[in-house]
Amino acid sequence: MEIKNKVTIHDIAEKLNITASTVSRALNNSPRISEATKKAVLKAAKQMNYQPNNIAAALRNGKSNIIGIIVPTADRAFFASVIRGIEEVANTLDHKIIISQSYDNYEKEVQTIDALFRARVDGIIASIGKNTENFEHFRNAQKKGMPLVLFDRTTDELEVSQVLIDDYWGAYKVVEHLIEQGCRRIAHFTNPKKVSVFKERLRGYVDALKDNGLPYEEELVVPSNLQLADGRASMEQLLQLKELPDAVFSASDFGAMGAMQVLKEHNIQIPQQIALAGFSNDPFTSFTDPPLTTVDQLSITMGKRTAELFFQQLKSDDSNFIPQKTVLKPELIIRKSSLKKDK
Known part of the structure:
Protein backbone atom coordinates (compact mmCIF):
# COMPACT_ATOMS: atom_id res chain seq x y z
CA MET A 1 0.00 0.00 0.00
CA GLU A 2 1.34 3.42 -0.90
CA ILE A 3 1.71 5.73 2.10
CA LYS A 4 1.00 9.35 1.25
CA ASN A 5 2.99 12.00 3.06
CA LYS A 6 1.01 14.74 4.74
CA VAL A 7 0.69 17.88 2.62
CA THR A 8 2.65 20.85 4.02
CA ILE A 9 2.70 24.56 3.28
CA HIS A 10 5.89 23.92 1.33
CA ASP A 11 3.96 21.66 -1.07
CA ILE A 12 1.36 24.38 -1.61
CA ALA A 13 4.11 26.96 -2.11
CA GLU A 14 5.83 24.78 -4.70
CA LYS A 15 2.57 24.30 -6.62
CA LEU A 16 1.83 28.04 -6.70
CA ASN A 17 5.47 29.09 -7.15
CA ILE A 18 5.41 31.31 -4.06
CA THR A 19 7.23 31.17 -0.72
CA ALA A 20 6.10 29.03 2.22
CA SER A 21 5.91 32.15 4.40
CA THR A 22 3.42 33.67 1.93
CA VAL A 23 1.30 30.52 2.11
CA SER A 24 1.40 30.65 5.92
CA ARG A 25 0.36 34.32 5.99
CA ALA A 26 -2.42 33.67 3.46
CA LEU A 27 -3.80 30.76 5.53
CA ASN A 28 -3.78 33.02 8.58
CA ASN A 29 -5.60 35.80 6.69
CA SER A 30 -2.75 38.28 6.99
CA PRO A 31 -3.59 41.78 5.72
CA ARG A 32 -0.15 41.83 4.10
CA ILE A 33 -1.32 39.26 1.50
CA SER A 34 -3.54 40.20 -1.45
CA GLU A 35 -7.04 38.76 -1.73
CA ALA A 36 -6.13 37.09 -5.02
CA THR A 37 -3.21 35.25 -3.41
CA LYS A 38 -5.36 34.24 -0.41
CA LYS A 39 -8.00 32.76 -2.73
CA ALA A 40 -5.37 30.88 -4.74
CA VAL A 41 -3.77 29.46 -1.57
CA LEU A 42 -7.11 28.41 -0.06
CA LYS A 43 -8.15 26.77 -3.32
CA ALA A 44 -4.88 24.85 -3.57
CA ALA A 45 -5.04 23.84 0.09
CA LYS A 46 -8.52 22.40 -0.43
CA GLN A 47 -7.53 20.57 -3.61
CA MET A 48 -4.45 19.07 -1.97
CA ASN A 49 -6.37 18.15 1.22
CA TYR A 50 -4.05 20.24 3.37
CA GLN A 51 -4.57 19.77 7.13
CA PRO A 52 -2.99 22.40 9.41
CA ASN A 53 -0.64 21.23 12.16
CA ASN A 54 -2.49 22.50 15.21
CA ILE A 55 0.31 21.64 17.63
CA ALA A 56 2.85 23.53 15.53
CA ALA A 57 0.46 26.47 15.31
CA ALA A 58 -0.01 26.38 19.07
CA LEU A 59 3.75 26.45 19.58
CA ARG A 60 4.02 29.50 17.33
CA ASN A 61 1.01 31.40 18.61
CA GLY A 62 0.78 30.17 22.20
CA LYS A 63 -2.84 29.17 21.55
CA SER A 64 -4.50 26.12 20.05
CA ASN A 65 -8.15 27.21 20.51
CA ILE A 66 -8.78 23.72 21.91
CA ILE A 67 -10.06 22.87 25.40
CA GLY A 68 -9.37 19.49 26.98
CA ILE A 69 -12.34 18.04 28.88
CA ILE A 70 -11.96 15.12 31.28
CA VAL A 71 -15.06 13.27 32.49
CA PRO A 72 -15.41 9.93 34.29
CA THR A 73 -17.53 8.64 31.40
CA ALA A 74 -19.07 10.35 28.39
CA ASP A 75 -21.99 7.93 28.04
CA ARG A 76 -23.72 9.18 31.18
CA ALA A 77 -26.53 11.59 30.33
CA PHE A 78 -25.38 14.04 32.99
CA PHE A 79 -21.81 14.37 31.68
CA ALA A 80 -22.99 14.43 28.06
CA SER A 81 -25.29 17.36 28.87
CA VAL A 82 -22.55 19.25 30.72
CA ILE A 83 -20.27 18.79 27.70
CA ARG A 84 -23.04 20.14 25.48
CA GLY A 85 -23.29 23.27 27.64
CA ILE A 86 -19.51 23.76 27.55
CA GLU A 87 -19.38 23.31 23.79
CA GLU A 88 -22.21 25.77 23.14
CA VAL A 89 -20.19 28.51 24.85
CA ALA A 90 -16.86 27.39 23.36
CA ASN A 91 -18.22 27.44 19.81
CA THR A 92 -19.29 31.07 20.14
CA LEU A 93 -15.68 31.91 21.04
CA ASP A 94 -14.13 29.90 18.20
CA HIS A 95 -12.86 27.09 20.44
CA LYS A 96 -13.15 23.35 19.95
CA ILE A 97 -13.07 20.61 22.57
CA ILE A 98 -11.29 17.28 23.08
CA ILE A 99 -13.17 14.85 25.32
CA SER A 100 -11.28 12.25 27.38
CA GLN A 101 -12.73 9.65 29.76
CA SER A 102 -11.01 8.65 33.00
CA TYR A 103 -13.41 5.79 33.77
CA ASP A 104 -12.91 6.79 37.44
CA ASN A 105 -9.38 5.40 37.11
CA TYR A 106 -6.68 7.48 38.84
CA GLU A 107 -3.81 6.35 36.59
CA LYS A 108 -5.87 7.03 33.47
CA GLU A 109 -6.67 10.52 34.77
CA VAL A 110 -2.97 11.24 35.36
CA GLN A 111 -2.06 10.03 31.85
CA THR A 112 -4.84 12.12 30.30
CA ILE A 113 -3.65 15.32 31.98
CA ASP A 114 -0.16 14.69 30.55
CA ALA A 115 -1.51 13.89 27.08
CA LEU A 116 -3.62 17.04 26.97
CA PHE A 117 -0.68 19.17 28.07
CA ARG A 118 1.49 17.67 25.31
CA ALA A 119 -1.34 18.32 22.83
CA ARG A 120 -1.00 22.03 23.71
CA VAL A 121 -4.64 22.56 24.69
CA ASP A 122 -5.42 26.06 25.96
CA GLY A 123 -6.66 24.64 29.26
CA ILE A 124 -8.49 21.81 30.99
CA ILE A 125 -12.02 21.39 32.33
CA ALA A 126 -12.44 18.30 34.48
CA SER A 127 -14.75 16.32 36.74
CA ILE A 128 -12.63 14.29 39.18
CA GLY A 129 -12.86 10.51 39.15
CA LYS A 130 -14.34 8.74 42.17
CA ASN A 131 -11.08 6.94 42.92
CA THR A 132 -8.87 10.03 42.81
CA GLU A 133 -7.53 10.93 46.24
CA ASN A 134 -4.20 12.48 45.20
CA PHE A 135 -4.49 15.69 43.16
CA GLU A 136 -0.82 16.28 42.38
CA HIS A 137 -1.37 15.78 38.62
CA PHE A 138 -3.79 18.69 38.61
CA ARG A 139 -1.37 20.82 40.65
CA ASN A 140 1.42 20.03 38.19
CA ALA A 141 -0.75 21.22 35.30
CA GLN A 142 -1.44 24.46 37.15
CA LYS A 143 2.27 24.95 37.89
CA LYS A 144 2.92 24.71 34.15
CA GLY A 145 0.47 27.58 33.59
CA MET A 146 -2.44 25.43 32.41
CA PRO A 147 -5.87 27.02 33.16
CA LEU A 148 -8.01 24.52 35.08
CA VAL A 149 -11.69 24.55 36.01
CA LEU A 150 -13.50 21.75 37.85
CA PHE A 151 -17.20 20.89 37.72
CA ASP A 152 -19.56 18.61 39.67
CA ARG A 153 -16.93 16.37 41.27
CA THR A 154 -14.58 18.94 42.72
CA THR A 155 -12.24 19.29 45.68
CA ASP A 156 -11.29 22.16 47.98
CA GLU A 157 -7.72 20.82 48.04
CA LEU A 158 -7.09 22.65 44.75
CA GLU A 159 -7.18 26.42 44.25
CA VAL A 160 -9.32 26.41 41.11
CA SER A 161 -12.57 27.82 39.84
CA GLN A 162 -15.34 25.27 40.19
CA VAL A 163 -19.01 24.82 39.39
CA LEU A 164 -21.20 22.46 41.34
CA ILE A 165 -24.71 22.09 42.57
CA ASP A 166 -25.70 22.38 46.21
CA ASP A 167 -25.42 18.66 46.85
CA TYR A 168 -26.04 19.17 50.55
CA TRP A 169 -29.32 20.97 49.91
CA GLY A 170 -30.44 18.42 47.31
CA ALA A 171 -29.80 15.49 49.67
CA TYR A 172 -31.43 17.28 52.58
CA LYS A 173 -34.60 17.91 50.52
CA VAL A 174 -34.76 14.23 49.45
CA VAL A 175 -34.56 12.98 53.03
CA GLU A 176 -36.98 15.66 54.23
CA HIS A 177 -39.44 14.51 51.56
CA LEU A 178 -39.10 10.86 52.62
CA ILE A 179 -39.73 11.84 56.24
CA GLU A 180 -42.84 13.78 55.18
CA GLN A 181 -44.02 10.55 53.55
CA GLY A 182 -43.83 8.82 56.93
CA CYS A 183 -40.41 7.15 56.54
CA ARG A 184 -38.48 6.81 59.79
CA ARG A 185 -35.69 4.33 58.98
CA ILE A 186 -33.98 5.75 55.90
CA ALA A 187 -30.91 4.04 54.43
CA HIS A 188 -28.29 5.81 52.33
CA PHE A 189 -25.98 4.57 49.55
CA THR A 190 -22.82 6.68 49.48
CA ASN A 191 -19.25 6.69 48.13
CA PRO A 192 -16.35 6.62 50.62
CA LYS A 193 -13.84 8.60 48.55
CA LYS A 194 -12.74 12.23 48.84
CA VAL A 195 -14.96 13.51 46.04
CA SER A 196 -16.96 16.42 47.43
CA VAL A 197 -20.36 15.60 45.94
CA PHE A 198 -20.76 12.39 47.91
CA LYS A 199 -19.48 13.91 51.15
CA GLU A 200 -22.01 16.72 50.80
CA ARG A 201 -24.88 14.34 50.01
CA GLN A 240 -30.05 -9.02 55.84
CA LEU A 241 -30.78 -6.61 58.71
CA LYS A 242 -33.13 -7.67 61.49
CA GLU A 243 -35.12 -4.47 60.98
CA LEU A 244 -35.49 -3.41 57.36
CA PRO A 245 -35.34 0.22 56.26
CA ASP A 246 -38.56 1.82 55.07
CA ALA A 247 -36.74 3.98 52.52
CA VAL A 248 -33.46 4.10 50.57
CA PHE A 249 -31.84 7.29 49.34
CA SER A 250 -29.01 6.58 46.89
CA ALA A 251 -26.41 9.23 46.03
CA SER A 252 -26.75 8.06 42.41
CA ASP A 253 -29.68 7.00 40.23
CA PHE A 254 -27.81 3.87 39.15
CA GLY A 255 -27.51 2.73 42.76
CA ALA A 256 -31.23 3.32 43.26
CA MET A 257 -32.00 1.37 40.09
CA GLY A 258 -29.99 -1.59 41.36
CA ALA A 259 -31.93 -1.45 44.64
CA MET A 260 -35.22 -1.35 42.72
CA GLN A 261 -34.30 -4.51 40.82
CA VAL A 262 -33.53 -6.40 44.05
CA LEU A 263 -36.69 -5.23 45.80
CA LYS A 264 -38.79 -6.46 42.88
CA GLU A 265 -37.02 -9.81 42.89
CA HIS A 266 -37.92 -10.16 46.58
CA ASN A 267 -41.53 -9.05 45.96
CA ILE A 268 -41.09 -6.00 48.19
CA GLN A 269 -43.53 -3.27 47.21
CA ILE A 270 -42.21 0.15 46.19
CA PRO A 271 -42.94 2.58 47.82
CA GLN A 272 -45.43 0.97 50.21
CA GLN A 273 -42.83 -1.15 51.99
CA ILE A 274 -39.61 0.57 50.97
CA ALA A 275 -39.55 3.96 49.24
CA LEU A 276 -36.74 4.80 46.82
CA ALA A 277 -34.98 8.00 45.75
CA GLY A 278 -31.86 8.66 43.68
CA PHE A 279 -29.76 11.63 42.58
CA SER A 280 -28.97 13.06 39.12
CA ASN A 281 -32.24 12.77 37.15
CA ASP A 282 -30.79 10.41 34.55
CA PRO A 283 -33.23 9.95 31.62
CA PHE A 284 -34.14 6.37 32.58
CA THR A 285 -35.53 7.50 35.95
CA SER A 286 -38.80 8.66 34.42
CA PHE A 287 -39.31 5.27 32.72
CA THR A 288 -38.71 2.91 35.65
CA ASP A 289 -41.65 1.16 37.31
CA PRO A 290 -42.44 3.03 39.45
CA PRO A 291 -40.78 6.23 38.16
CA LEU A 292 -37.87 7.22 40.40
CA THR A 293 -37.78 10.26 42.66
CA THR A 294 -34.49 12.05 42.09
CA VAL A 295 -32.64 15.39 42.01
CA ASP A 296 -32.06 17.34 38.79
CA GLN A 297 -28.45 18.60 38.60
CA LEU A 298 -29.04 21.34 35.97
CA SER A 299 -26.35 19.84 33.75
CA ILE A 300 -26.52 22.18 30.72
CA THR A 301 -26.55 25.25 32.97
CA MET A 302 -23.55 23.80 34.81
CA GLY A 303 -21.70 23.29 31.51
CA LYS A 304 -22.31 26.84 30.34
CA ARG A 305 -21.22 28.38 33.64
CA THR A 306 -18.11 26.16 33.70
CA ALA A 307 -17.14 27.37 30.22
CA GLU A 308 -17.72 31.00 31.22
CA LEU A 309 -15.36 30.64 34.19
CA PHE A 310 -12.80 28.91 31.98
CA PHE A 311 -12.73 31.74 29.44
CA GLN A 312 -12.58 34.35 32.20
CA GLN A 313 -9.43 32.66 33.47
CA LEU A 314 -8.02 32.23 29.96
CA LYS A 315 -8.30 35.97 29.34
CA SER A 316 -7.07 37.04 32.77
CA ASP A 317 -3.63 38.00 34.01
CA ASP A 318 -2.43 34.98 36.00
CA SER A 319 -0.99 37.19 38.72
CA ASN A 320 -4.41 38.74 39.38
CA PHE A 321 -6.56 35.64 38.89
CA ILE A 322 -8.84 34.73 41.81
CA PRO A 323 -10.65 31.35 41.60
CA GLN A 324 -14.44 31.55 41.64
CA LYS A 325 -16.94 29.04 42.99
CA THR A 326 -20.46 28.80 41.56
CA VAL A 327 -23.05 26.74 43.44
CA LEU A 328 -26.27 25.99 41.56
CA LYS A 329 -29.52 25.12 43.35
CA PRO A 330 -30.79 21.69 42.19
CA GLU A 331 -34.44 20.68 41.82
CA LEU A 332 -36.15 17.82 43.66
CA ILE A 333 -38.18 15.73 41.20
CA ILE A 334 -40.84 13.79 43.13
CA ARG A 335 -42.17 10.65 41.45
CA LYS A 336 -44.12 7.56 42.51
CA SER A 337 -41.16 5.59 43.91
CA SER A 338 -41.28 7.67 47.10
CA LEU A 339 -44.97 8.65 47.39
CA LYS A 340 -46.27 6.56 50.27
CA LYS A 341 -49.08 8.97 51.01
CA ASP A 342 -51.98 9.49 48.59
CA LYS A 343 -52.38 13.07 47.46
Whole structure:
Protein backbone atom coordinates (compact mmCIF):
# COMPACT_ATOMS: atom_id res chain seq x y z
CA MET A 1 0.00 0.00 0.00
CA GLU A 2 1.34 3.42 -0.90
CA ILE A 3 1.71 5.73 2.10
CA LYS A 4 1.00 9.35 1.25
CA ASN A 5 2.99 12.00 3.06
CA LYS A 6 1.01 14.74 4.74
CA VAL A 7 0.69 17.88 2.62
CA THR A 8 2.65 20.85 4.02
CA ILE A 9 2.70 24.56 3.28
CA HIS A 10 5.89 23.92 1.33
CA ASP A 11 3.96 21.66 -1.07
CA ILE A 12 1.36 24.38 -1.61
CA ALA A 13 4.11 26.96 -2.11
CA GLU A 14 5.83 24.78 -4.70
CA LYS A 15 2.57 24.30 -6.62
CA LEU A 16 1.83 28.04 -6.70
CA ASN A 17 5.47 29.09 -7.15
CA ILE A 18 5.41 31.31 -4.06
CA THR A 19 7.23 31.17 -0.72
CA ALA A 20 6.10 29.03 2.22
CA SER A 21 5.91 32.15 4.40
CA THR A 22 3.42 33.67 1.93
CA VAL A 23 1.30 30.52 2.11
CA SER A 24 1.40 30.65 5.92
CA ARG A 25 0.36 34.32 5.99
CA ALA A 26 -2.42 33.67 3.46
CA LEU A 27 -3.80 30.76 5.53
CA ASN A 28 -3.78 33.02 8.58
CA ASN A 29 -5.60 35.80 6.69
CA SER A 30 -2.75 38.28 6.99
CA PRO A 31 -3.59 41.78 5.72
CA ARG A 32 -0.15 41.83 4.10
CA ILE A 33 -1.32 39.26 1.50
CA SER A 34 -3.54 40.20 -1.45
CA GLU A 35 -7.04 38.76 -1.73
CA ALA A 36 -6.13 37.09 -5.02
CA THR A 37 -3.21 35.25 -3.41
CA LYS A 38 -5.36 34.24 -0.41
CA LYS A 39 -8.00 32.76 -2.73
CA ALA A 40 -5.37 30.88 -4.74
CA VAL A 41 -3.77 29.46 -1.57
CA LEU A 42 -7.11 28.41 -0.06
CA LYS A 43 -8.15 26.77 -3.32
CA ALA A 44 -4.88 24.85 -3.57
CA ALA A 45 -5.04 23.84 0.09
CA LYS A 46 -8.52 22.40 -0.43
CA GLN A 47 -7.53 20.57 -3.61
CA MET A 48 -4.45 19.07 -1.97
CA ASN A 49 -6.37 18.15 1.22
CA TYR A 50 -4.05 20.24 3.37
CA GLN A 51 -4.57 19.77 7.13
CA PRO A 52 -2.99 22.40 9.41
CA ASN A 53 -0.64 21.23 12.16
CA ASN A 54 -2.49 22.50 15.21
CA ILE A 55 0.31 21.64 17.63
CA ALA A 56 2.85 23.53 15.53
CA ALA A 57 0.46 26.47 15.31
CA ALA A 58 -0.01 26.38 19.07
CA LEU A 59 3.75 26.45 19.58
CA ARG A 60 4.02 29.50 17.33
CA ASN A 61 1.01 31.40 18.61
CA GLY A 62 0.78 30.17 22.20
CA LYS A 63 -2.84 29.17 21.55
CA SER A 64 -4.50 26.12 20.05
CA ASN A 65 -8.15 27.21 20.51
CA ILE A 66 -8.78 23.72 21.91
CA ILE A 67 -10.06 22.87 25.40
CA GLY A 68 -9.37 19.49 26.98
CA ILE A 69 -12.34 18.04 28.88
CA ILE A 70 -11.96 15.12 31.28
CA VAL A 71 -15.06 13.27 32.49
CA PRO A 72 -15.41 9.93 34.29
CA THR A 73 -17.53 8.64 31.40
CA ALA A 74 -19.07 10.35 28.39
CA ASP A 75 -21.99 7.93 28.04
CA ARG A 76 -23.72 9.18 31.18
CA ALA A 77 -26.53 11.59 30.33
CA PHE A 78 -25.38 14.04 32.99
CA PHE A 79 -21.81 14.37 31.68
CA ALA A 80 -22.99 14.43 28.06
CA SER A 81 -25.29 17.36 28.87
CA VAL A 82 -22.55 19.25 30.72
CA ILE A 83 -20.27 18.79 27.70
CA ARG A 84 -23.04 20.14 25.48
CA GLY A 85 -23.29 23.27 27.64
CA ILE A 86 -19.51 23.76 27.55
CA GLU A 87 -19.38 23.31 23.79
CA GLU A 88 -22.21 25.77 23.14
CA VAL A 89 -20.19 28.51 24.85
CA ALA A 90 -16.86 27.39 23.36
CA ASN A 91 -18.22 27.44 19.81
CA THR A 92 -19.29 31.07 20.14
CA LEU A 93 -15.68 31.91 21.04
CA ASP A 94 -14.13 29.90 18.20
CA HIS A 95 -12.86 27.09 20.44
CA LYS A 96 -13.15 23.35 19.95
CA ILE A 97 -13.07 20.61 22.57
CA ILE A 98 -11.29 17.28 23.08
CA ILE A 99 -13.17 14.85 25.32
CA SER A 100 -11.28 12.25 27.38
CA GLN A 101 -12.73 9.65 29.76
CA SER A 102 -11.01 8.65 33.00
CA TYR A 103 -13.41 5.79 33.77
CA ASP A 104 -12.91 6.79 37.44
CA ASN A 105 -9.38 5.40 37.11
CA TYR A 106 -6.68 7.48 38.84
CA GLU A 107 -3.81 6.35 36.59
CA LYS A 108 -5.87 7.03 33.47
CA GLU A 109 -6.67 10.52 34.77
CA VAL A 110 -2.97 11.24 35.36
CA GLN A 111 -2.06 10.03 31.85
CA THR A 112 -4.84 12.12 30.30
CA ILE A 113 -3.65 15.32 31.98
CA ASP A 114 -0.16 14.69 30.55
CA ALA A 115 -1.51 13.89 27.08
CA LEU A 116 -3.62 17.04 26.97
CA PHE A 117 -0.68 19.17 28.07
CA ARG A 118 1.49 17.67 25.31
CA ALA A 119 -1.34 18.32 22.83
CA ARG A 120 -1.00 22.03 23.71
CA VAL A 121 -4.64 22.56 24.69
CA ASP A 122 -5.42 26.06 25.96
CA GLY A 123 -6.66 24.64 29.26
CA ILE A 124 -8.49 21.81 30.99
CA ILE A 125 -12.02 21.39 32.33
CA ALA A 126 -12.44 18.30 34.48
CA SER A 127 -14.75 16.32 36.74
CA ILE A 128 -12.63 14.29 39.18
CA GLY A 129 -12.86 10.51 39.15
CA LYS A 130 -14.34 8.74 42.17
CA ASN A 131 -11.08 6.94 42.92
CA THR A 132 -8.87 10.03 42.81
CA GLU A 133 -7.53 10.93 46.24
CA ASN A 134 -4.20 12.48 45.20
CA PHE A 135 -4.49 15.69 43.16
CA GLU A 136 -0.82 16.28 42.38
CA HIS A 137 -1.37 15.78 38.62
CA PHE A 138 -3.79 18.69 38.61
CA ARG A 139 -1.37 20.82 40.65
CA ASN A 140 1.42 20.03 38.19
CA ALA A 141 -0.75 21.22 35.30
CA GLN A 142 -1.44 24.46 37.15
CA LYS A 143 2.27 24.95 37.89
CA LYS A 144 2.92 24.71 34.15
CA GLY A 145 0.47 27.58 33.59
CA MET A 146 -2.44 25.43 32.41
CA PRO A 147 -5.87 27.02 33.16
CA LEU A 148 -8.01 24.52 35.08
CA VAL A 149 -11.69 24.55 36.01
CA LEU A 150 -13.50 21.75 37.85
CA PHE A 151 -17.20 20.89 37.72
CA ASP A 152 -19.56 18.61 39.67
CA ARG A 153 -16.93 16.37 41.27
CA THR A 154 -14.58 18.94 42.72
CA THR A 155 -12.24 19.29 45.68
CA ASP A 156 -11.29 22.16 47.98
CA GLU A 157 -7.72 20.82 48.04
CA LEU A 158 -7.09 22.65 44.75
CA GLU A 159 -7.18 26.42 44.25
CA VAL A 160 -9.32 26.41 41.11
CA SER A 161 -12.57 27.82 39.84
CA GLN A 162 -15.34 25.27 40.19
CA VAL A 163 -19.01 24.82 39.39
CA LEU A 164 -21.20 22.46 41.34
CA ILE A 165 -24.71 22.09 42.57
CA ASP A 166 -25.70 22.38 46.21
CA ASP A 167 -25.42 18.66 46.85
CA TYR A 168 -26.04 19.17 50.55
CA TRP A 169 -29.32 20.97 49.91
CA GLY A 170 -30.44 18.42 47.31
CA ALA A 171 -29.80 15.49 49.67
CA TYR A 172 -31.43 17.28 52.58
CA LYS A 173 -34.60 17.91 50.52
CA VAL A 174 -34.76 14.23 49.45
CA VAL A 175 -34.56 12.98 53.03
CA GLU A 176 -36.98 15.66 54.23
CA HIS A 177 -39.44 14.51 51.56
CA LEU A 178 -39.10 10.86 52.62
CA ILE A 179 -39.73 11.84 56.24
CA GLU A 180 -42.84 13.78 55.18
CA GLN A 181 -44.02 10.55 53.55
CA GLY A 182 -43.83 8.82 56.93
CA CYS A 183 -40.41 7.15 56.54
CA ARG A 184 -38.48 6.81 59.79
CA ARG A 185 -35.69 4.33 58.98
CA ILE A 186 -33.98 5.75 55.90
CA ALA A 187 -30.91 4.04 54.43
CA HIS A 188 -28.29 5.81 52.33
CA PHE A 189 -25.98 4.57 49.55
CA THR A 190 -22.82 6.68 49.48
CA ASN A 191 -19.25 6.69 48.13
CA PRO A 192 -16.35 6.62 50.62
CA LYS A 193 -13.84 8.60 48.55
CA LYS A 194 -12.74 12.23 48.84
CA VAL A 195 -14.96 13.51 46.04
CA SER A 196 -16.96 16.42 47.43
CA VAL A 197 -20.36 15.60 45.94
CA PHE A 198 -20.76 12.39 47.91
CA LYS A 199 -19.48 13.91 51.15
CA GLU A 200 -22.01 16.72 50.80
CA ARG A 201 -24.88 14.34 50.01
CA LEU A 202 -24.01 12.29 53.07
CA ARG A 203 -23.88 15.44 55.19
CA GLY A 204 -27.31 16.49 53.91
CA TYR A 205 -28.69 13.05 54.76
CA VAL A 206 -27.27 13.15 58.31
CA ASP A 207 -28.48 16.70 59.03
CA ALA A 208 -31.99 16.04 57.69
CA LEU A 209 -32.31 13.06 60.04
CA LYS A 210 -31.02 15.07 63.00
CA ASP A 211 -33.22 18.10 62.30
CA ASN A 212 -36.27 15.84 62.25
CA GLY A 213 -35.43 13.98 65.45
CA LEU A 214 -34.31 10.75 63.78
CA PRO A 215 -31.13 8.89 64.79
CA TYR A 216 -28.15 8.28 62.50
CA GLU A 217 -27.64 4.52 62.27
CA GLU A 218 -24.33 3.41 60.81
CA GLU A 219 -25.72 0.08 59.62
CA LEU A 220 -28.05 1.96 57.26
CA VAL A 221 -25.21 3.77 55.44
CA VAL A 222 -23.69 1.57 52.73
CA PRO A 223 -20.55 2.75 50.85
CA SER A 224 -19.82 1.61 47.27
CA ASN A 225 -19.01 2.90 43.78
CA LEU A 226 -22.74 3.56 43.27
CA GLN A 227 -23.10 1.72 39.96
CA LEU A 228 -26.00 -0.60 39.13
CA ALA A 229 -24.27 -3.70 40.51
CA ASP A 230 -23.30 -1.79 43.64
CA GLY A 231 -26.91 -0.77 44.20
CA ARG A 232 -27.95 -4.41 43.96
CA ALA A 233 -25.26 -5.55 46.42
CA SER A 234 -26.06 -2.71 48.83
CA MET A 235 -29.77 -3.54 48.81
CA GLU A 236 -29.06 -7.23 49.40
CA GLN A 237 -26.93 -6.18 52.39
CA LEU A 238 -29.76 -4.11 53.85
CA LEU A 239 -32.20 -6.99 53.44
CA GLN A 240 -30.05 -9.02 55.84
CA LEU A 241 -30.78 -6.61 58.71
CA LYS A 242 -33.13 -7.67 61.49
CA GLU A 243 -35.12 -4.47 60.98
CA LEU A 244 -35.49 -3.41 57.36
CA PRO A 245 -35.34 0.22 56.26
CA ASP A 246 -38.56 1.82 55.07
CA ALA A 247 -36.74 3.98 52.52
CA VAL A 248 -33.46 4.10 50.57
CA PHE A 249 -31.84 7.29 49.34
CA SER A 250 -29.01 6.58 46.89
CA ALA A 251 -26.41 9.23 46.03
CA SER A 252 -26.75 8.06 42.41
CA ASP A 253 -29.68 7.00 40.23
CA PHE A 254 -27.81 3.87 39.15
CA GLY A 255 -27.51 2.73 42.76
CA ALA A 256 -31.23 3.32 43.26
CA MET A 257 -32.00 1.37 40.09
CA GLY A 258 -29.99 -1.59 41.36
CA ALA A 259 -31.93 -1.45 44.64
CA MET A 260 -35.22 -1.35 42.72
CA GLN A 261 -34.30 -4.51 40.82
CA VAL A 262 -33.53 -6.40 44.05
CA LEU A 263 -36.69 -5.23 45.80
CA LYS A 264 -38.79 -6.46 42.88
CA GLU A 265 -37.02 -9.81 42.89
CA HIS A 266 -37.92 -10.16 46.58
CA ASN A 267 -41.53 -9.05 45.96
CA ILE A 268 -41.09 -6.00 48.19
CA GLN A 269 -43.53 -3.27 47.21
CA ILE A 270 -42.21 0.15 46.19
CA PRO A 271 -42.94 2.58 47.82
CA GLN A 272 -45.43 0.97 50.21
CA GLN A 273 -42.83 -1.15 51.99
CA ILE A 274 -39.61 0.57 50.97
CA ALA A 275 -39.55 3.96 49.24
CA LEU A 276 -36.74 4.80 46.82
CA ALA A 277 -34.98 8.00 45.75
CA GLY A 278 -31.86 8.66 43.68
CA PHE A 279 -29.76 11.63 42.58
CA SER A 280 -28.97 13.06 39.12
CA ASN A 281 -32.24 12.77 37.15
CA ASP A 282 -30.79 10.41 34.55
CA PRO A 283 -33.23 9.95 31.62
CA PHE A 284 -34.14 6.37 32.58
CA THR A 285 -35.53 7.50 35.95
CA SER A 286 -38.80 8.66 34.42
CA PHE A 287 -39.31 5.27 32.72
CA THR A 288 -38.71 2.91 35.65
CA ASP A 289 -41.65 1.16 37.31
CA PRO A 290 -42.44 3.03 39.45
CA PRO A 291 -40.78 6.23 38.16
CA LEU A 292 -37.87 7.22 40.40
CA THR A 293 -37.78 10.26 42.66
CA THR A 294 -34.49 12.05 42.09
CA VAL A 295 -32.64 15.39 42.01
CA ASP A 296 -32.06 17.34 38.79
CA GLN A 297 -28.45 18.60 38.60
CA LEU A 298 -29.04 21.34 35.97
CA SER A 299 -26.35 19.84 33.75
CA ILE A 300 -26.52 22.18 30.72
CA THR A 301 -26.55 25.25 32.97
CA MET A 302 -23.55 23.80 34.81
CA GLY A 303 -21.70 23.29 31.51
CA LYS A 304 -22.31 26.84 30.34
CA ARG A 305 -21.22 28.38 33.64
CA THR A 306 -18.11 26.16 33.70
CA ALA A 307 -17.14 27.37 30.22
CA GLU A 308 -17.72 31.00 31.22
CA LEU A 309 -15.36 30.64 34.19
CA PHE A 310 -12.80 28.91 31.98
CA PHE A 311 -12.73 31.74 29.44
CA GLN A 312 -12.58 34.35 32.20
CA GLN A 313 -9.43 32.66 33.47
CA LEU A 314 -8.02 32.23 29.96
CA LYS A 315 -8.30 35.97 29.34
CA SER A 316 -7.07 37.04 32.77
CA ASP A 317 -3.63 38.00 34.01
CA ASP A 318 -2.43 34.98 36.00
CA SER A 319 -0.99 37.19 38.72
CA ASN A 320 -4.41 38.74 39.38
CA PHE A 321 -6.56 35.64 38.89
CA ILE A 322 -8.84 34.73 41.81
CA PRO A 323 -10.65 31.35 41.60
CA GLN A 324 -14.44 31.55 41.64
CA LYS A 325 -16.94 29.04 42.99
CA THR A 326 -20.46 28.80 41.56
CA VAL A 327 -23.05 26.74 43.44
CA LEU A 328 -26.27 25.99 41.56
CA LYS A 329 -29.52 25.12 43.35
CA PRO A 330 -30.79 21.69 42.19
CA GLU A 331 -34.44 20.68 41.82
CA LEU A 332 -36.15 17.82 43.66
CA ILE A 333 -38.18 15.73 41.20
CA ILE A 334 -40.84 13.79 43.13
CA ARG A 335 -42.17 10.65 41.45
CA LYS A 336 -44.12 7.56 42.51
CA SER A 337 -41.16 5.59 43.91
CA SER A 338 -41.28 7.67 47.10
CA LEU A 339 -44.97 8.65 47.39
CA LYS A 340 -46.27 6.56 50.27
CA LYS A 341 -49.08 8.97 51.01
CA ASP A 342 -51.98 9.49 48.59
CA LYS A 343 -52.38 13.07 47.46
